Every structure is written in C-alpha cells, then in structure tokens.
Amino acid sequence: MDGNDMGGGKCPVMHGSLTTTETSVLAWWPQALNFDILHQHDTKVQPFGKDFSYRDEVKKLDFDQLQKDIHALVTDSQDWWPADWGSYAGLFIRLAWHSAGSYRLADGRGGGGAGNIRFAPLNSWPDNANLDKARRLLWPIKKKYGNKISWADLILLAGNAAYEVSGLKTFGFGFGREDIWHPEKDTYWGSEKEWLTDDEHRYPDKDDRTSLENPLSAVVMGLIYVNPEGVNGKPDPAMTAKDVRETFKRMAMDDEETAALTAGGHTIGKGHGNADASKLSPAPEGGSIEAMGLGWLNPKGKGFGRDTLTGGPEGAWTSDPTKWDGGYFEMLLDHEWETTKSPAGAWQWKPVDIKEEDMPADVEDASIRTMPMMTDADMAMKVDPVYRSYMEKFRDDHQYFSDTFARAWFKLTHRDMGPKARYIGPWVPEEDLVWQDPVPAGSISYDVDAVKQKIADSGLSIGEMVSTAWDSARTYRGSDMRGGANGARIRLAPQKDWAGNEPARLQKVLSVLEPIASASGASVADVIVLAGNVGVEQAAKAAGIDVTVPFSPGRGDATDEMTDAESFETMEPLVDGYRNWIKESYAVKPEEILLDHTQLLGLTAPEMTVLVGGMRVIGTNHGGSAHGVFTDKVGALTTDFFVNLTDMSNTWNPTSQDGIYEVRDRKSGKTKWTATRLDLVFGSSSILRAYAEVYAQDDNKEKFVKDFVAAWTKVMNADRFDI
Structure with a gap:
C-alpha cells in the first residue's frame, strides 16, 4: 500500500466535519436561521421505540422496595467513593438540588424534569463538580429497575431519600419525568465564552442586580x-x-x-x-x-x-x-x-x-x-x-x-413537572398548590354540536374566533408544562390585560362566548377552543374544503384563587410570529423568537410553517394588520400565502419603516402587499422555503388544510394531560 491507502496511515474520517459539535453546514453563514432548537430531541435519539411509554412503565414500579434500596444506598459507603461521615446524604441532596435548580421561570427551561444534568453543559459545569460520582453511585439502582425508573425521577428521588434518612419528613414525591437523550444545547445559558464569568450582556448595569439578562437566573456562566x-x-x-x-x-x-x-x-x-x-x-x-x-x-x-x-x-x-x-x-x-x-x-x-x-x-x-x-x-x-x-x-x-422547607423542596423538585395531573405514584400529596396551576375538571356531557351552532350563529368573525382561541392556547410551553387553553386563564389577570391579547377584542369575544358556556353547561375554556375550531372549519369551507376539527371536551375554568398571577407575568408574549406581532423592537431577531416560541409549543418546522401561512390568510394578525396577508380572499383557508410568497413575478423591497417590506409587481412596480420579517423568512430561509414550496404547489391544497387542522389541534390540546 502506498501513502494514499488506508494501510499507509491516511485517516478514513473527515476530521472535525462530522464528529464535533463546533462545526455545521451553516457555520459558513452565521446569520442563517438555526433550526437546531426544533430538532434537538428528534425521535431518532430515543432508544426505546415509538411504542414505549415511560408513564406506563413507571406505574409498574415496586415503589416501597425502590425507596428501601435508595435509603440503604445513602449510608452504604462504597470502596471507590466512600461517603463523608458514612453518609451520602449531602452528595445526593446536592445532585438533586443542582439538577432541579437550573429551572428558571422566564421560559420554563432547565430543571430536573428531563434528566438533562447527564449531558453537557450541565454535566461539566464547575458548580456541578463531582456530581458525576453521585450519578454513578445510583447506577446499580437504575440498572436494577431499568425502564421503570427514569434518571430524571431517580436523581430527584435520591435527594428526597437523603433528607428522609437524615430525619426530615418530606412533603411527598411525584414520578413521571421522562428522560431526554441528547443535550439541550440550544437552551440559552448566557453569551459568555468562559466559565464563572459574566460579560456585558448578563448585567447591563453591574450595580443593579435586577438587570440580569432574561431568561437567565444564575449570576455567572457555570453556576446554578x-x-x-x-x-x-x-x-x-x-x-x-x-x-x-x-x-x-x-x-x-x-x-x-x-x-x-x-x-x-x-x-x-x-x-x-x-x-x-x-x-x-x-x-x-x-x-x-x-x-x-x-x-x-x-x-x-x-x-x-x-x-x-x-x-x-x-x-x-x-x-x-x-x-x-x-x-x-x-x-x-x-x-x-x-x-x-x-x-x-x-x-x-x-x-x-x-x-x-x-x-x-x-x-x-x-x-x-x-x-x-x-x-x-x-x-x-x-x-x-x-x-x-x-x-x-x-x-x-x-x-x-x-x-x-419540605414544601419549598417539593416545589423546587417538581416546579417543572406541570399540573398535578402529571404526577404518578403513591406519594403524591393530596393538597392542590397554587404554583401547580390547578384547574377543576370540566363537563363532558354537554351537546358539542349545539354549542358549535350557537357559536356559528353568534356573529363573531372567523378572525375573532381563531385569534382568541390561539391567544388562549399559545401560552403553553413544554419546558415546564405551564400555560395553555385549559383553565381559560385568558379571562383572568394578568392575561386579560396583556397587549398581545388585544384586551378590547378579547372582552368583546368573551362577552359572546361566556353566556353560551353558561347556558350549555360547557366550560368557558372549552367554548373558546370550540369557537376557534368553528372559525377554522368556516375558513376551510370558504376555501372549498369541508373539514371537521377534532375536539375533546373536559377543560375546566380556573379562578383567580387558583392562579399565581405573579408567576404568569413572565409568560406574557412579547412577539407572536403566528399573529405577526411584535410589542417592541428587540436585540434578537423576531424570527429567532418565533423559533423559540415554536419549540416551547412542541411544534416542528413544518407545523410552524403551515400554521403561520394559514393564520395569515384567515385574518388573525394582531390589530387587524395587513402585513403578510397575501390574499384577496381573507377568511378562506387557502394556500395563497405560499403561492404569492414564491411567485417570481413579485419583488420584495424594504421601506423606510424598520422591519416592514413592500411586495411589488415586478413589471408594473405597483405595491400589492406589505410584509414583515416574520413573513419574508419563509421565503428567504432555504429550509422554510422548502416547506413553503410544498404548500404552494397546485396539488397540495387539501394537504394544506389537513396539515393545518392537525397542527392547530395539537396546540389546542397541548395541555390536555388527561387525554
């Protein structure tokens, strides 16, 4: 073999191009929109297959024996990593604490609910030094109970057990946290490039400690x-x-x-x-x-x-x-x-x-x-x-x-699990806690079709119905399972006064829907969603396609007493790309915030694309704005947004107003429409344009409606942990 043959020493792998995390296809173009945040937990990285359900498996646990095994481990000093004073209590408490303590309220990310402390960067943060030993000590227990206990549950349960062995009566424990299998590399932990430092972005005013950059909570990179x-x-x-x-x-x-x-x-x-x-x-x-x-x-x-x-x-x-x-x-x-x-x-x-x-x-x-x-x-x-x-x-x-302390510890270790309905196991406390965002059960016995007919006859427009349902549901975030349409908290403080919810329009719609709910025995939450479904069905029919939007009754109506209004303040939408709205200009591009919102909603890039295109033509823009409404048939669920977005007879031109563009006829120069960055990105991004072209094709009009309905239903049901 000569020097060009493998036997002569030439490496058969392209160094760095495929095997490191520092390079990517888009590294050459740093301004390109990065979609990794939508793909970081692709099903391909999950080892159990599509039919595996951790929530079913964990119910098979021998909970009492598991507790005994962990209690014994706390004082079982192993040769390779003996315990201080013969107790691992401090080590396991720190492991649980640092796993849960990365949670932050602003975007619900971090926390112990997914076992992300197993992966970088958290597994290697300076503040987490030696917690790798604690997880290895737990491995024999994880190995024994296998698929019936997730790392996320086991790590936090170990902290609970450590306190119990030390003499504390804990408040309880809920199982049900599902592990992730890939680093949450697109969670924003700060812009610093060096551990244990803070740059000018983290604290714009170093003397004002409340100026800490959102959504961060730790004072420097690498600390909890x-x-x-x-x-x-x-x-x-x-x-x-x-x-x-x-x-x-x-x-x-x-x-x-x-x-x-x-x-x-x-x-x-x-x-x-x-x-x-x-x-x-x-x-x-x-x-x-x-x-x-x-x-x-x-x-x-x-x-x-x-x-x-x-x-x-x-x-x-x-x-x-x-x-x-x-x-x-x-x-x-x-x-x-x-x-x-x-x-x-x-x-x-x-x-x-x-x-x-x-x-x-x-x-x-x-x-x-x-x-x-x-x-x-x-x-x-x-x-x-x-x-x-x-x-x-x-x-x-x-x-x-x-x-x-027991209550605060329970809150720390369960804050990102969402409503109590998601808790599993024999140690779930009976008490409802306000930070769990409790929602009473709603009725399922009313006549859904009769309610839909009353809504259809109410005089509300398609845009009003769809916008209100969307605003009610869009607060959901899969990071900590908070928000969503269940509970109808859109009618309570602080949501009823959010600028993004158009308070005047919201109150008009609620004044129509609340009497319908009262007369029918349905919850307001259900009726808001049903109104959105009616609007989508009417819009599809206007496009020549008959469709029935799936609906599951049973949502309840929360009260002010059930609502921690202060914690909801941080969830106020400041940008909603789906309704083409920006409260004010931000350093981050609006399309990047759209991706962040999409990830929190649990949507994929194709689902985002079909929803944006559909909501533009339905007429749901905030304040009735015409930006991005590329159709002369507003209210019909057509593919016009995509058809005109990809039409080569158009040119796209910036205006004197920052972030606003004109769509002109290439030959005459006449302005046809206006648009924002949140519209143009679906034509400028090579990835989003590929999806847009699918829906612009002549043969995909019915597919578009079908896909829109599926994505819409996914958002409406995102917080329905009971179905």
Whole structure:
C-alpha cells in the first residue's frame, strides 16, 4: 500500500466535519436561521421505540422496595467513593438540588424534569463538580429497575431519600419525568465564552442586580445560583442578598422559601475546597477516554474522604452535618464571623470564636474536630433584615422550619413537572398548590354540536374566533408544562390585560362566548377552543374544503384563587410570529423568537410553517394588520400565502419603516402587499422555503388544510394531560 491507502496511515474520517459539535453546514453563514432548537430531541435519539411509554412503565414500579434500596444506598459507603461521615446524604441532596435548580421561570427551561444534568453543559459545569460520582453511585439502582425508573425521577428521588434518612419528613414525591437523550444545547445559558464569568450582556448595569439578562437566573456562566464567595467573588453579604433574592425570584421562590431552602440545603453535608482545584482532571465532557465519563479526578491522595476535592469553600455548616436539626441557625446566629480563605483559595467565613465541641467532626475520624464555615450567601441570611427575620423564626420553631422547607423542596423538585395531573405514584400529596396551576375538571356531557351552532350563529368573525382561541392556547410551553387553553386563564389577570391579547377584542369575544358556556353547561375554556375550531372549519369551507376539527371536551375554568398571577407575568408574549406581532423592537431577531416560541409549543418546522401561512390568510394578525396577508380572499383557508410568497413575478423591497417590506409587481412596480420579517423568512430561509414550496404547489391544497387542522389541534390540546 502506498501513502494514499488506508494501510499507509491516511485517516478514513473527515476530521472535525462530522464528529464535533463546533462545526455545521451553516457555520459558513452565521446569520442563517438555526433550526437546531426544533430538532434537538428528534425521535431518532430515543432508544426505546415509538411504542414505549415511560408513564406506563413507571406505574409498574415496586415503589416501597425502590425507596428501601435508595435509603440503604445513602449510608452504604462504597470502596471507590466512600461517603463523608458514612453518609451520602449531602452528595445526593446536592445532585438533586443542582439538577432541579437550573429551572428558571422566564421560559420554563432547565430543571430536573428531563434528566438533562447527564449531558453537557450541565454535566461539566464547575458548580456541578463531582456530581458525576453521585450519578454513578445510583447506577446499580437504575440498572436494577431499568425502564421503570427514569434518571430524571431517580436523581430527584435520591435527594428526597437523603433528607428522609437524615430525619426530615418530606412533603411527598411525584414520578413521571421522562428522560431526554441528547443535550439541550440550544437552551440559552448566557453569551459568555468562559466559565464563572459574566460579560456585558448578563448585567447591563453591574450595580443593579435586577438587570440580569432574561431568561437567565444564575449570576455567572457555570453556576446554578449565586457566587458563594460574594458578588464577583468579593465578600459582601448585603450585596449578595440582592443576588440571592433576584436569582430565587427567577426560580419562582419568595423570600421565605428562599430562606428555608438556603438553611435546609446547608443543614446537611459540606463543601470540599481543601486543596488547589486546578490540580483536578478535566470535567467529564473533556476527560480522557479511559476516564469513562468521570471528571474532576484528584491525582493526589485517595481522592475521597479528606481528599475529596471540588473547589471553592471548605467545611461543614453545622456541628452534625448528617442530621436534620436546627444546627444551622445556632451556628449562623450565635457566632460572629470573619472572612478567611479555603485551601482552594475561595473566600468564605469562619466563626471568630467557637468551642471545639461545637465544631463538626472530621469526615473520617470523629475524634478530630474541624472548623465550620459559612458562604457569603449564608451570611446574607444573617445580614439582610428580611432573611434574618425568617432565620430567627425558623430557629424558634423547628417544626415550622421543617414544614416550610419540605414544601419549598417539593416545589423546587417538581416546579417543572406541570399540573398535578402529571404526577404518578403513591406519594403524591393530596393538597392542590397554587404554583401547580390547578384547574377543576370540566363537563363532558354537554351537546358539542349545539354549542358549535350557537357559536356559528353568534356573529363573531372567523378572525375573532381563531385569534382568541390561539391567544388562549399559545401560552403553553413544554419546558415546564405551564400555560395553555385549559383553565381559560385568558379571562383572568394578568392575561386579560396583556397587549398581545388585544384586551378590547378579547372582552368583546368573551362577552359572546361566556353566556353560551353558561347556558350549555360547557366550560368557558372549552367554548373558546370550540369557537376557534368553528372559525377554522368556516375558513376551510370558504376555501372549498369541508373539514371537521377534532375536539375533546373536559377543560375546566380556573379562578383567580387558583392562579399565581405573579408567576404568569413572565409568560406574557412579547412577539407572536403566528399573529405577526411584535410589542417592541428587540436585540434578537423576531424570527429567532418565533423559533423559540415554536419549540416551547412542541411544534416542528413544518407545523410552524403551515400554521403561520394559514393564520395569515384567515385574518388573525394582531390589530387587524395587513402585513403578510397575501390574499384577496381573507377568511378562506387557502394556500395563497405560499403561492404569492414564491411567485417570481413579485419583488420584495424594504421601506423606510424598520422591519416592514413592500411586495411589488415586478413589471408594473405597483405595491400589492406589505410584509414583515416574520413573513419574508419563509421565503428567504432555504429550509422554510422548502416547506413553503410544498404548500404552494397546485396539488397540495387539501394537504394544506389537513396539515393545518392537525397542527392547530395539537396546540389546542397541548395541555390536555388527561387525554
């Protein structure tokens, strides 16, 4: 063989072009629209096949035996990674906490509901150092119970079990989290290119800690919450309190819940900053192949016990770090504290004076006492007057503290699961909690056809009916299963006043639909959706195609008391590409926000395309705008949007108004229509144009209506976890 043959050493693989995540077909054109966010959890990466249902499998679990096995593991010290003080409680609590704690309210992404801590970047974040060991410790249990327990459920259940073994009566637990099988690489964690830093985008005003860029909640790239050393690594508890408050608020926690979580989280376990962390091996995602997916390996000493090294602060917070007690409050409030540095070089706090018997024991030798510590976030609990008031209240009433923490922990670990209807298992609490967005069951016994006829005879236009139904349903997001049409919260604060919902038009439509609902025994939620279906059927008929839109009754109507209005504020749509509306100009292109919204709705690129094209010609644009309405038959569900979008007799020209374009006849120069970027992108993007051309073909008029109805029904039923 010569040098050109494989035997001569020429590699048969195209280096980097297909095997790394840094290159892609579109890398040459960075301004091109990236559709990865819509394809990141394609069914091809799921190993179980289309007929597998985790929600069915998990119901087969021996729940009691599983709990016994995890409880035993908490105190079962294994040779390769022995537990501190003979307990893995702190490690498993941290694993569960950091899995769930990446949740943020703004877009519902992050959190422990999909087991995404198994993948980059979360599996290799500096703040998650050594949590790879915790998951490996759980592997024998995962192996034993197999498909009946997801990693997402098991990781959070391990944290629950760790608290129970330590002495806390937990609030409960719900199973039902389905694993993902690919990194959520398009979740926005910040624009920084280096761990543990923040750039000018994260905090436009460094002194205003509420200026943290949306949808982020962590203060720097690579941390779950705040910097334990202080703001920008400088001890200042009063300033850190501002970061704590803002970060936990963005996780949907109030001040009392935040105080309870801080105290309860630091009641168990310790920090491991007993040496220079730069000596550790790379994180899991960057490790050598023989590391077999483990990272942060310590080359010195045993690598565990006293030699366990994570980096950052060193020491325990309480005298008895494996016991659920009030020791945190005694340690924090009964001592004066001064700054010091850990052996790893991290700022932390130590008591000015402490008796030896009040110190925590060494993790390997109970006869040796070690210095306790507090982070700057702990000191914030002492310095901030609001947080301190809760610390004192918790100290005086341990049962109240335990109950408050148990509820906050339950919220932390279940916040992204959606309504309680999705919870499975024997430990689901009976109590309905307002943050679960409860919705009462609706009637299924009314005459659907009679209601549809009343709606059809009501005088409402097709555009009014379809727009209202869409606005009611479009708030759904698959990230945390919140929002949607069920509950009819569009008629409640804050949604009834959102600019995107056109309050005047909304109230007009509701004034017609609510009496129909009352007279028929149907819920307002059902009638709103039915009105949208009636509008779609009328639009299809106007295009010469008879169709019946599928409908499942049973939605209920929520009340103000069932609605956490403050948490819904963050869900207000600021751009809706489907209704061709932008509240104001943003740094992000509107078409990129359209893709983000589409992903949250659980739609594909073809489904997005057919819905946009159909809603334009139906006449659902916000405020009655004519932009993108490329038809002279408004109200008919025709393919005109796509036909005229791809018509080569048209030219597309920018106007003096930013983001607005004119569509002119190529020969005469006469303006035919106007359009926005949210219209032109379906002709300019090679991917979207390919879909648009399908619906512009002469032979796909019926296919277009069929596909529109299917996508429409998918959105209307997105939050129907009961069907």
